[in-house]
Amino acid sequence: MGFDGRAALVSGGGSGIGAATAHLLAERGAAVGVADIDATAASAVAAEITAAGGKAASTPCDIRDAASVATAVKSISDSLGGIDVLVQSAGIVKYGTVVDTPESDWDAVLETNVKGLYLLAKHCVPVMRERGGGAIVSVSSAQAFASQPLVASYTASKAALVALTKTLAIDHGPDHIRVNCVAPGSVRTAMLEDSARQFAGGDTEKAFADWGNQHLIGRVIEPREVATAIAFLASADASAITGTTLLVDGGLTARLAV
Numbered sequence: 001m002g003f004d005g006r007a008a009l010v011s012g013g014g015s016g017i018g019a020a021t022a023h024l025l026a027e028r029g030a031a032v033g034v035a036d037i038d039a040t041a042a043s044a045v046a047a048e049i050t051a052a053g054g055k056a057a058s059t060p061c062d063i064r065d066a067a068s069v070a071t072a073v074k075s076i077s078d079s080l081g082g083i084d085v086l087v088q089s090a091g092i093v094k095y096g097t098v099v100d101t102p103e104s105d106w107d108a109v110l111e112t113n114v115k116g117l118y119l120l121a122k123h124c125v126p127v128m129r130e131r132g133g134g135a136i137v138s139v140s141s142a143q144a145f146a147s148q149p150l151v152a153s154y155t156a157s158k159a160a161l162v163a164l165t166k167t168l169a170i171d172h173g174p175d176h177i178r179v180n181c182v183a184p185g186s187v188r189t190a191m192l193e194d195s196a197r198q199f200a201g202g203d204t205e206k207a208f209a210d211w212g213n214q215h216l217i218g219r220v221i222e223p224r225e226v227a228t229a230i231a232f233l234a235s236a237d238a239s240a241i242t243g244t245t246l247l248v249d250g251g252l253t254a255r256l257a258v
Helices: 016-027 037-051 066-080 103-130 152-175 189-198 204-212 223-234
Strands: 007-011 033-035 055-060 087-089 135-138 177-184 245-249
Touching: 007 016, 007 066, 007 103, 007 135, 016 037, 016 055, 016 087, 016 223, 033 037, 033 066, 037 055, 055 066, 066 087, 066 103, 087 103, 087 223, 103 135, 103 152, 103 177, 135 152, 135 223, 177 223, 189 204, 223 245
Parallel strands: 007 033, 007 087, 033 055, 087 135, 135 177, 177 245
Antiparallel strands: none
16 A cells, blocks of 8 residues: 555644544655644644655645635645645534534534535645546544434534545546545544543543443544555555445444444
């Protein structure tokens, strides 16, 4: 699953799954563009990759904003000589039913989690087309398939990514661009830590242990484990895979709750 001579843009690359993916792609030979709304975090990850002997560039990017995305894609394409792989891992969660979710929260989640992929693909596909093709991988969630209380906006956005993945794959298959997504379970990230503080009284490790026990592997998933699946889908080893979603959920959705 080597990426020698290929350039990748990773949104949400400043932390969590995005940072793990940026590091892994760089280790496997890719030149990596790290994009994040937190410019300092993106720069830090790019610096870590460079210090380890890899090639990286960073850019601030608000994936909800068309001008910001256009600027970021151009910056990374110019710095790295093109873009062959797009990984859309940036995402947010807001909790509530449809009744008590403020419209502003609903819009923030859908704009980040769904519009973000739309804008990134809109600007990356032409660049990939010029290079003869490429691969797009986004991060959905197991909650696209089996939900829970109080995640109306989040689960809607993650299910939308599954559907958008299919139509992107159909539309851009003739461009030799494969499009897939991964659907993780609970992953040890800052976002899950925030959830622990909100719902488990701040005892992060106890919450992680409790939530991990809902997975057949008996623990929460590490960001690197999701990054490995993303790297596979973006690689030539997955050359016959497009328009699909790979569950990386530790068996979470395999078991019927009783």
